[in-house]
Amino acid sequence: MAPDSADPSWDQGLVIDRNVDITVDKRLVDQSKPDSANRATVTYEVVVANAGTAEGVYDLADKLKFGGSIKIDEVSASNTDPGDIVVNPDFDGVDNTSLVKEQKLPGGKSHVYQVVVEATVNTAITAEQRNCTLTETEEGNRLPQRGSS
Incomplete structure (x- = not known):
């Protein structure tokens, strides 16, 4: 029995650490500008950290949006x-x-994952819309051009 205790289930010397504090953080590491084919690369990290003192277990999923x-x-x-x-x-x-x-993730440790995404930025912008000159058939803000009134 524990000293000064009537609890017969007390086990002297056995300490069960249940301090698990697992968090997930996602951060952008790098991104490229779209090339001439509108392809770009995005790289990010997912950090799973256990700020607790006990080992924990995690499942990690990531949905690209x-x-x-x-x-x-x-x-x-x-x-x-x-x-x-x-x-x-x-x-x-x-x-x-x-x-x-x-x-498994021990207490005080972290795991880092890197995800690299190759993507294409599809665009419906026409050559006429890209030229920055509004025609009668286009909508937008018609700002005065330098030297015009």
Whole structure:
């Protein structure tokens, strides 16, 4: 029995640490400007951190939500820290959003994943609209040109 206790379930010397505090943070690392074919690359990191003192377990999923007419062409994902966690090879961020399942994370540690997305920015802008000169058939703000009144 515990000193000064009538609790017979008290086990002297056994400490169970249940302090698990897992958080996920996603941050943009790099992005390229669209090339002449309107293709661009976006690279971001997902950091899973355990601020607790006990080991925890997590599932990590990420759904890509690119807006408008952006078409996702190719997606790759890898674990960069510690670097030996196997990432789901079928992850595409759209139909298959699972990166890892039941991954152990010790207290005070973090895991970093890198996701690289190749995308095409489809645009319906015509050559006439890109020339910055409004015609009678186009809508927009007609700002005075330099030297005109």
